[in-house]
Amino acid sequence: MQVCVIAGSKNDKKFVEETLKVLEDFGVEYEFRVLSAHRTPEALIDYIKLAESKGAKVFIALAGYSAHLAGVIASHTVLPVIGVPLATSVLSGVDSLFSTVQMPSGVPVATVAVNGAKNAALLAVSILAVENKDLKKKLETFRAKLAEGVIEGDRG
Numbered sequence: 001m002q003v004c005v006i007a008g009s010k011n012d013k014k015f016v017e018e019t020l021k022v023l024e025d026f027g028v029e030y031e032f033r034v035l036s037a038h039r040t041p042e043a044l045i046d047y048i049k050l051a052e053s054k055g056a057k058v059f060i061a062l063a064g065y066s067a068h069l070a071g072v073i074a075s076h077t078v079l080p081v082i083g084v085p086l087a088t089s090v091l092s093g094v095d096s097l098f099s100t101v102q103m104p105s106g107v108p109v110a111t112v113a114v115n116g117a118k119n120a121a122l123l124a125v126s127i128l129a130v131e132n133k134d135l136k137k138k139l140e141t142f143r144a145k146l147a148e149g150v151i152e153g154d155r156g
Contacts (some may be wrong), residue, residue, distance in 0.1 A: 003030040003124050004051045006044075006073065008063035010034050015062050015086055015117045022121035026138050028128060031056075037063070037072040044069075048076045058124040061109075062117060064088025067096035070109040080127050082120045083109045 003023055007016050016032060023030045031051070035044040051059070059077065061070035062084040070083030083100035087093030093114035101111040112119040122139075129135040 001029045001031045001051070001054055001056055002128055003028055003058045003060060003121075004047075004056045005030055005032045005060045006047075006062070006069065007032075007034050008036050008061070008067070008069045011088065012062050012064065012086060015084065015115060018117040019060060019062070019084070019121040022118055023124070026121075026125050026135060026142075028121075028125060028135070035069075037068045038066075041072070044072060045076050048073055052077060052079065058082065058127050060084065060120045060124055061100075062086055062120070063100070064093070064096050065099075067099035070100050070111070071103055071107065074103065074107050074109050080124075081109045082123050083111045084117050084120045085111065085114050087114050 005016060005019055007013060020032060033047060035047055037044060059073050059079060059081045061073050061081060063069035064086035065088060067085050070081050074081040085093055085096030085100045089095055097114050100109060103109045110123060125135055125139060129139055
């Protein structure tokens with residue numbers, strides 16, 4: 001397993017599907033869990049250590065409301081953590097965004113846009129591609145297809 005995808009609630013699974021699809025499309029091994037920074041903190045910490053021992057290289061944390069999940073993960077690992085703030089509250093994700101992005105100095109969390117599950121997976125792939133030429137080539141091909149789509153759209 002290279003990427004650990006953790007959602008803070010079973011209700012977040014619909015957002016997780018985008019992340020998992022991208023990882024599958026790129027052939028990246030992942031594991032998905034539902035663990036809460038607030039309701040299951042001990043289980044979360046145990047899982048972080050287990051994941052590291054199993055070879056995890058990147059964590060992706062998807063959470064709404066106060067969204068402390070990514071920060072708690074980052075406080076227990078030195079591996080890259082990507083936070084995905086979710087628009088699950090009446091504040092439309094602003095609370096999640098602030099909770100995810102406002103980390104203290106020394107404990108970074110890379111944060112993507114609210115509901116940016118797809119970009120979180122692409123960022124994880126980019127991190128892995130630093131040392132994996134096959135993934136780098138797949139990303140280059142992916143980006144070229146994005147550019148082709150824009151050019152075709154411009155042609156009308």
